[in-house]
Amino acid sequence: MAKNIKPRSQDYAQWYLDVIKAAQLADYSPVRGxxxxxPEGYAIWEAIQxxxxxxxxxxxxxxxxxPLLIPQSFLTKEAEHxxxxxxxxxxxxxxxxxKTADGLKPGNPLEEPLIIRPTSETVIGAMYSQWVQSYRDLPxxxxQWCNVMRWEMRTRLFLRTAEFLWQEGHTAHETAEEAQEETLRMLDVYAAFAEDTLAIPVIKGAKTDAEKFPGAVTTYCIEALMQDGKALQCGTSHNLGQNFAKAFDIKFLGRDQQLQYAWTTSWGVSTRLIGATIMTHSDDEGLVLPPRVAPFVAAIVPIFKSEEERNTVRAFIDKVLTSLVGADELAxxxxxxxxxxxxxxxxxxxxGQRIVVDWRDARPGDKQYHWEQRGVPFRFEVGPRDVANNAFVLKRRLDRSKAVVTLDQASREWLRQQLDEVHKAMLDKARQFQAAETREAASYDEMKKILAEHAGFVRCFFKPDKTIEARIKEDCKATVRCVPFEQPGTTGKCIFTGEESNTQVLFAQAY
Amino acid sequence: MAKNIKPRSQDYAQWYLDVIKAAQLADYSPVRGxxxxxPEGYAIWEAIQxxxxxxxxxxxxxxxxxPLLIPQSFLTKEAEHxxxxxxxxxxxxxxxxxKTADGLKPGNPLEEPLIIRPTSETVIGAMYSQWVQSYRDLPxxxxQWCNVMRWEMRTRLFLRTAEFLWQEGHTAHETAEEAQEETLRMLDVYAAFAEDTLAIPVIKGAKTDAEKFPGAVTTYCIEALMQDGKALQCGTSHNLGQNFAKAFDIKFLGRDQQLQYAWTTSWGVSTRLIGATIMTHSDDEGLVLPPRVAPFVAAIVPIFKSEEERNTVRAFIDKVLTSLVGADELAxxxxxxxxxxxxxxxxxxxxGQRIVVDWRDARPGDKQYHWEQRGVPFRFEVGPRDVANNAFVLKRRLDRSKAVVTLDQASREWLRQQLDEVHKAMLDKARQFQAAETREAASYDEMKKILAEHAGFVRCFFKPDKTIEARIKEDCKATVRCVPFEQPGTTGKCIFTGEESNTQVLFAQAY
Structure with missing residues (x-):
């Protein structure tokens, strides 16, 4: 068992921080939050990008x-926002x-305070109003890929930090229908990305009014379940209707020769996805990276005791690399x-995915440990005995299984297939976890019991209502994560009011 | 002649802004500077990145x-900085x-003011001091790719803006020699990039003390010459010695078991390179993009008068595209x-380079004009008569030359070769301009005369000296752009003091 990582069962929050520290993914900065x-963490972000x-x-x-800076007056143009x-x-x-007698002090006060963008609907709205004149300018x-700031009280590396990196899509359309299509299209892009690339199964749905983006008509989201049974919102896509178009005067001359407001959307995911990836897949030994965003797909660990053995091993590793990356790349x-x-x-x-060979002057065991804690999907051990058998030992990070692979088996296609298999196994495992940790509740008491015993998702009939949702949040720290697109097609009793409802929602405690 | 672009000869500054506006590369934002x-400008930045x-x-x-925000106390740790x-x-x-009676006001004052990074030596130094313990942690x-802010008085799109995008490399080394090697290596990377990718010829050299980075031991730079004869610094690489290591306590246990300060470097280029690219290559008709950073390498303009002609032209364009991008990409x-x-x-x-086909409902002439002003290296005109000849008309943006290309000539390799030829022609043209606009001066009077008549680079013997350089700047607005690496190997008289000097420098007025 890893000595530098607290087991999940003992202290999940500490486990998460320990995994990040052991893999050198991130640190807190001198500025609070x-x-x-x-570099090891940023390489994951580059793969995501x-x-x-x-x-x-x-x-x-x-x-x-x-621009990074937004005039305060812009922010106030949309009231909810x-x-x-x-x-x-x-x-x-x-x-x-x-310079003052007491040292350097801020001088030259600005006429109007400027806000570091918490999101850019306002400044982008102001530019779109200049760029859009006719329906021909649409969509x-x-x-935009950038940094944003939201100074929140409680922060947690990757999941919630004062500054974070993200992308924010902002679109403007001729009709309400096109804006709605775009909103859902980007939600689908996010869901496909989460599953196909990060191996994180997600639930697509709509937010209730209580949980929607300030200024949106409707917010859609993808929600995932972490290993402690808490939900994590992984991405959102907002239909903004004409709210921001009206606030920022984004008007165009339509096909009907009438001046009208555009319909806008926005959608974003952030470095929070790195947190989601860590929490979904890692184990008590440290980070486990899904192969398609792993900066290193394999780490080769040579084992030797003499200069002669080193040369033998080195020559063999060159052969393996020739098979896996080609002679040109080797050169x-x-x-x-x-x-x-x-x-x-x-x-x-x-x-940009690479294979790394660890020739550092250190014990093979320490090297194994090093790459294991960094979540590299595969390690290849190559010692003199392996070379004699024309083979190497393959270790899978996911399940710590071992296999002997002969040189003639090793090829680019073979490794790609191995990586695809691991991806599928990780997604399946996470899907099974999500299914097992999603429970149905027919009454409020039942839901409270489930949340107290298991956490996880609770699926139930419910009539969304801001006041009731606030009360439930106070009672059992759970919120409506979403109204899933997949509905049973029947009606049932709202767990809180008992009224007949045709809407099932997912409740959970959330990050 | 383009009606929306002022000719260079009449008003160079306005020409630059007009080219940017016509190509829709950038706008001023609501926040000053x-x-x-x-998107058209950002695509160039993506290619550069x-x-x-x-x-x-x-x-x-x-x-x-x-992090974006740096505690004020960090900034003050290095005095020059x-x-x-x-x-x-x-x-x-x-x-x-x-909320106040007068509306929203900034609340919650911070204990210590935070500075939006103008550059990140300080906050990175603070982190490096935590990360570096032993010589094994080096280099x-x-x-880092990010945004920075420097609130300057006079701004100009891309060349000097309050906020800009850049990359900043920060390295720490065991020895002074390694730091110096790194500093020069990155200068070489910048110079090779400028010439091989942007087709901008640059002069490599060292800055004088008067012009070096605040806190550096030595600053090296690449300097280019714009079409108005003003120099533009395109990139800098700084040997920081132990200055920042001492300010931020970056210490390590060396091979000799002694605790010692690390040697650091930093180096950067910014969105200013987009300005350099525009100013080096564009003409009175608008933007001319060097092919290796052109988001669109070719624009295809169909010409037709009837639905039948449209179909004929369309079928032929599909054949051309099949040859240039392949059937898979077409599908x-x-x-x-x-x-x-x-x-x-x-x-x-x-x-990420693309070919675009312009099927918009507009006149072919307007489309030609559209892509010409956006600097696309090649336009292909395809009308029914061309189709009958199994050919299209190729127009080169660089020299507005025309050629007839038959379908069997067109291939991926053919287009790549055409693009390489244009790249070479642009670099040669800029090199010739630079050579013609670099003049030697044997006396201060001669230099003043050259700068008054031609601008351009003035090469002369000089003994760098802060006071004298300040005086020359006041006299003729010129600064020492660099002490070029290429020196004559002889001595001569300093143009200002008349003293014998073995150093030639390049003076110029600069952006």
């Missing part, structure tokens, strides 16, 4: 960049440090700059 | 993310908007979402 994303960006572009979107974000604003009030399908990697005794080879240059 | 990078990021990774670097940035700081002083080779593009009547096809999926 902000995080430093270390690359995959999602491709999906966005395939659905017709382009990227752009809007400012209400939702006012308490979390980071506010710039001065534009200079000036506008723009995404290119050798030409590349490499101080650090752990040269890396591109397994797939389009995704 | 900040810019909105529009992709190419540079590959170069950084090939030289052993990894990416990470450090705070001196250099104090006047341009954007300062966060409050963390909440509170640290980390890069994939057809499956992709496309509202906007200008479907795009990946010419190279690893670089």
């Amino acid at each position: 902000c995080m430093v994303i270390r 690359r995959d999602l960006d491709r999906r966005f572009k395939e659905t017709g979107h382009v990227n752009a960049y809007f 400012v209400e939702g974000f006012a308490m979390e604003c980071a506010i710039v009030t001065h534009s200079k440090l000036e 506008l399908l723009i995404n 290119a990697a050798a030409r590349r700059f490499g101080y650090n005794e752990t040269p890396t080879y591109f397994f797939d240059s389009t995704t | 900040c810019m909105v990078i529009r 992709r190419d540079l990021d590959r170069r950084f990774k090939e030289t052993g670097h990894v990416n990470a993310y450090f 705070v001196e250099g940035f104090a006047m341009e700081c954007a300062i966060v002083t409050h963390s909440k908007l509170e 640290l080779l980390i890069n 994939a593009a057809a499956r992709r979402f496309g509202y906007n009547e200008t479907p795009t096809y990946f010419f190279d999926s690893t670089t």
Whole structure:
């Protein structure tokens, strides 16, 4: 058992922090609630970005960049919006440090305070109102990758930090129908990404009014279940109707020659997805990475006792690498700059995924441990005895299983297939967990009992209502995670009011 | 002549803004001095990022993310550093908007003001001091892609804006020699990128003390010459010595068992490179993009008068596309979402470069004009007469030349070769311009005369000196752009003092 990681059963919150620390994914920064994303963690974000960006572009979107700072007056133009974000604003009030007798002090006060964007509907709305004149200018399908700030009280690395990285899509359309199509299309993109790339099974649904985005007509979301039975919102897609178009005067001359307001949407996912990935798959030994976002798909650990054994092992590893990445990449990697005794080879240059060989001067056991805690899907052990058998030992991080692989088995296709198998196994495992931890409740008492005993999702008939939801949240810390798209097609009694309802919802405690 | 673009000869500054506006690259934002990078401009930044990021990774670097906000006390730890940035700081002083009788006001003042990073040496230094314990932890080779803020008085889109996007590399090393090697290695990476990718010829050299980065021991730079004869600094690489290691206590136990300070470097390029690209290559008709960062490498303009002609032209364009992007991509593009009547096809999926077909309901002349002003390297015109000849008309943006290309000539390799030729022609043209606009001066009077008549680079013997440089700047608005690595190997008289000097420098007026 890993000594530096608290088991999940003893202290789940500490386990999560220990996994992050052991894998060197992130640190808290000197500024309260902000995080430093270390290279091992940022590489996961790069993999997420690359995959999602491709999906966005395939659905017709382009990227752009809007300013970090938003005039306070902009934020207040949409009433619900400012209400939702006012308490979390980071506010710039001065534009200079000036020398005073007591040292440097902020000088040059600004005429109007500027808010560091908590989200960019307002400043993007202001630009869209300049860019959109006619129906010919629509749709506008723009995404932005950037940092945002929401100064929340309780923070947790990746899941909730004052500053975080995300993408925010902002689109403007000619009709309400097109905006609704776009909102659902992007929700589907998120759901497919979560399952196909992160191996996280998600439930698609709509938020209740109590939980929707400030300023949205309807918020849709994907919800996942973590190993402690708490739900995590992994992505949201908002139909904003004409709310922001009216607040920011996004008007166009329609096909009917009438001036009308555009229909807008916005949708986002953030570095929180890294937290979701860690919490869904990792175990008491540390990080377990889904293969399609693993920066290193395999770590090769050489075992040798003499210079001669080292040479034998090295020659064999070169053969394995030739099979897995090709002779050209082997030569290119050798030409590349490499101080650090752990040269890396591109397994797939389009995704940036690599294989690493650990030649550091350390014990093989320590190296195994190193790569295990970093969640690398496969480790290959190569010692003189393995070389004599023309084979190496394959260790799977997911289930810690071992297998002997001969040199002629090893090929690019073989490794890809191994990675696909692991992906599928991880998704299946998470699906089974989610199914087992989703329970039905026919009454409020039943729900309270389930939440107290198991946490997890509780599925029940319910009539969404802000006041009642607030009361339930106070009672059992649970909120309506979503109204799932999949409904039974029957009616039942609302667990709280007893009224007949045709709507089932998912309750859960949530991050 | 383009009606919406002022000729360079009449008003160079206005020409630059007109080119940006016509190509829809960027807009000023509602916040003074900040810019909105529009999709057409951001796509150039994405191409720059992709190419540079590959170069950084090939030289052993990894990416990470450090916080946006820096405690004021951090900034003041390195004396020269705070001196250099104090006047341009954007300062966060409050963390909440509170309701008052006069509406919302900043509430909850922070204990310590926070600075939006103007650059990240300080916060990264604080983290490195935690991460580095032993020589085994070195070198640290980390890069960050992010936004920074420097509130300057006079702004100009891309060249100087309050907020801009950049990358900043920050490395820590065991020895002074390694830090120096790294500093020069990254300067070489920048120079190779500027020439091989942006087709911008640059001069490599060192800054004088008067012009170096606040806190650096030595700053190296690449300097380019714009079409108005003004120089533009395109990238800098700083050897920071032990200055920041001492300020932030980055210490390690060396091979000799002694505790010692690390040696650090930093290096950066920014969205300013987009400005450099525009100013180096564009003409009075608008933007001219170097082919390797052009989001669209070719725009196909169909010409037809009837539905029948449209069908004929369409079938032929499909054949051309099959040759240029392959049948698989043609099918994939057809499956992709496309509202906007200008479907795009990946010419190279690893670089994201595309070919666009303009089926919009507009006159062919307007379409030509549209793509010309956006700087697309090639346009293909396809009308019924061309189809009859089994050919299309190729128009090169660079020199507005025309050629007839038959269908069997058109292939992926053919287009790549055409693009390489254009790249080479653009680089050659810019090199010739730079050579012609670099003049030697043997005396201060001669330099003043050259700068008054031509602008451009003035090469001369000089003994760098802060006071003298300040005086020259006042006299003729020129600064020492760099002490070029290429030196004549002889001595000569300093143009200002007349003293014997073995150093030639480049003076110029600069952006």
